[in-house]
Amino acid sequence: MKRSLLIAPALLAVLWAGSASALTLIQNGSFESGLNDAGPGGYKTIPGSGAVITGWTVGGSVDWINGYWQASDGTHSVDLNGGSIGDIQQAITTVVGQQYLLTFDLSANPDHLDSHPDTRGVYVSAGGPSTLFTYTFDAPPNSKANMNWQTYSLIFTATGTSTLIDFASNVGQNCCWGAALDNVAVTAVPEASTWVMMILGFFGLGYLAHRQRRPALRMA
Numbered sequence: 001m002k003r004s005l006l007i008a009p010a011l012l013a014v015l016w017a018g019s020a021s022a023l024t025l026i027q028n029g030s031f032e033s034g035l036n037d038a039g040p041g042g043y044k045t046i047p048g049s050g051a052v053i054t055g056w057t058v059g060g061s062v063d064w065i066n067g068y069w070q071a072s073d074g075t076h077s078v079d080l081n082g083g084s085i086g087d088i089q090q091a092i093t094t095v096v097g098q099q100y101l102l103t104f105d106l107s108a109n110p111d112h113l114d115s116h117p118d119t120r121g122v123y124v125s126a127g128g129p130s131t132l133f134t135y136t137f138d139a140p141p142n143s144k145a146n147m148n149w150q151t152y153s154l155i156f157t158a159t160g161t162s163t164l165i166d167f168a169s170n171v172g173q174n175c176c177w178g179a180a181l182d183n184v185a186v187t188a189v190p191e192a193s194t195w196v197m198m199i200l201g202f203f204g205l206g207y208l209a210h211r212q213r214r215p216a217l218r219m220a
Contacts, residue, residue, distance in 0.1 A: 023187060023188075024186055024187055025092040025093065025094070025100070025186045025188075026055075026090060026092060026165065026184050026185055026186050027054065027055030027090065028053065028054045028055040028056065029183060029184040030071070030072075030073040030074045030076060030183050030184075031053055031056070031064065031077060031078055031182065032074045032075065032076050033053075034051060034052050034053040034054045034064070035050075035051060035052040035054075036051040036052065037051055037064055037066050037076070038051075038064070038065075038066045038068075039066065040066060040067045040075070041066070041067045041068060042066055042067070043063045043064060043065045043066060043068045043079070044064045044066075045061060045064075045082040045083055046058045046062050046063075046064055046082060047061065048082075051064050053088070055090055056089065056090050057088070057089050057090065058086060058088055059086060059087040059088070059089070059168075060084050060085050060086035060087055060169075061081070061082030061083040061084040061085075062078050062079060062080055062081070062082045062178075063078065063079035063081070063082045065077045065078065065079060065180070068144065069144040069145075069147055069180070070144065070145060070146060070147045071147075071182055072105035072107070072147070072149040072183045073182055076182075077107075077180050077181060077182035078180065078182070079109050079177075079178050079179075079180050079181075080167065080169035080171075080178040080180075080181060081109070081171055081175065081176050081179075083175060084175055085168075085169045085175075085178070086168070086169055087123075087166060087167060087168030087169065088167050088181070089164055089165060089166040089167070091162050091163065091165075092163055093161065093162060094158035094160065094161060094163040095158060095188075096158055096160060097157065097158065098157070098188055098189075099155055099156070099157050099158075099188070099189040100126070100155065100156055100157075100158060100163075100186050100187065100188055100189060101153060101154075101155055101186065101187050101188075101189050102126055102154050102155075102184075102186050103151060103153040103183075103184070103185050103186075104124070104151070104152055104153075104167070104181060104182070104183060104185070105151050105152075105181070105182045106121070106135055106149070106150050106151075106152055106180065106181060107137055107139070107142055107147040107148060107149045107150065107179070107180040107182075108120040108137045108142065108177075108178070108179055108180055109176070109177040109178055109179075109180055110141075110142050110143050110144055111176075111177055112176075119136055119137070119138065120137055120169075120170075120171050120177070120179045121135050121136035121137055121170050121171075121179055122167050122168065122169060122170060122179045122181065123166075123167070123168040123169075123170050124152075124154065124166070124167055124168075125164070125165075125166045125168075126154065126164075126165050126166075126186075127156060127158065127159055127160070127163045127164060128164070131156050133154055134170060135152050136170075137179055147180065149182065149183075155189060165184070165186065167181055
C-alpha cells in the first residue's frame with residue numbers, strides 16, 4: 001500500500017502526459033499510414049509514385065520514408081525535399097482563442113553530406129504567415145542508423161475554428177536531401193487553473209504518502 005502511495009504523483013504525471021499524447025489533434029502524425037508506400041528500407045516520392053499519406057496534403061514534392069533511415073517514431077518519416085522543394089500540411093479543428101502546443105521531431109537526410117552540409121531546416125506555420133517560424137537541424141552529424149532526431153515546439157493561439165499546420169522545406173537547392181520530419185502532434189494547452197489543480201494534487205498525494213510512512217504511536 002505504501003509503495004502505491006509513493007509512486008502516485010509520478011504515475012499521475014505519466015497518465016496526464018499519455019492522455020495529452022492520445023488527444024493530439026493531428027491525424028497520422030508519424031506518417032505511418034497511407035496508400036502505396038514503399039516496402040521496408042525504401043521510400044516513395046510524392047507526387048509521381050502514386051503514394052498518398054493519410055491526413056496530409058503535399059505541395060511541391062516530398063519523399064515518404066519507410067525504414068530507409070531510422071524513424072523517430074514507428075518506421076516512417078518524411079523528407080521535405082523529394083523531386084523538388086516540398087511542403088506538407090494538415091488542417092485541424094481548433095477553438096478560437098485557445099492556445100495549442102505543436103511539437104515535432106526534426107533531422108536531415110544524411111545522404112550527400114559532403115555537398116549539402118547538415119544545416120537543413122523547415123519553415124513551420126500554424127494558421128498563416130503571422131505564425132511562421134524557421135527551425136534548423138543543427139545536431140551532430142547523423143547517419144541512416146542514427147538520425148539524431150531533435151524535438152522542437154511552438155505555442156500558438158487559434159484565430160479560427162480550423163487551423164492549417166504547415167511544414168515547408170527551407171533548403172535552397174531545388175531537389176533532394178532536405179529536412180526530415182516525424183512525430184508531429186498538436187495538443188491544447190491547459191489553462192492556468194488546470195495546472196494549479198494538478199500541482200495541488202501532486203502535493204496532496206505526496207503529503208499523504210509522507211503521512212503513511214510515519215510510524216504509528218504505540219499506547220503505553
